[in-house]
Amino acid sequence: xxxxxxxxxxxxxxxxxxxxxxxxxxxxxxxxxxxxxxxxxxxxxxxxxxxxxxxxxxxxxxxxxxxxxxxx
Numbered sequence: 001x002x003x004x005x006x007x008x009x010x011x012x013x014x015x016x017x018x019x020x021x022x023x024x025x026x027x028x029x030x031x032x033x034x035x036x037x038x039x040x041x042x043x044x045x046x047x048x049x050x051x052x053x054x055x056x057x058x059x060x061x062x063x064x065x066x067x068x069x070x071x072x
Contacts, residue, residue, distance in 0.1 A: 005068045009061065016057040023050055 002068065002071055005064055005071070009064050009068065012057055012061045012064065016054065016061060019050055019054045019057060023047075023054070
């Protein structure tokens with residue numbers, strides 16, 4: 001059971017790193033590939049999906065870490 005939780009945590013951490021790296025710091029997603037991001041705007045489309053998936057992955061990672069701590 002504990003090794004299963006370790007595998008899930010590893011997969012979640014890889015996915016979390018991927019979603020964080022896809023987000024450009026302080027700019028829109030379009031500027032990561034050469035577009036301009038000088039104006040402030042709300043997150044739309046893929047940026048919003050990346051934001052919500054990052055939050056969900058953080059919550060899942062913390063939940064599995066706490067469960068793993070309680071089991072061991």
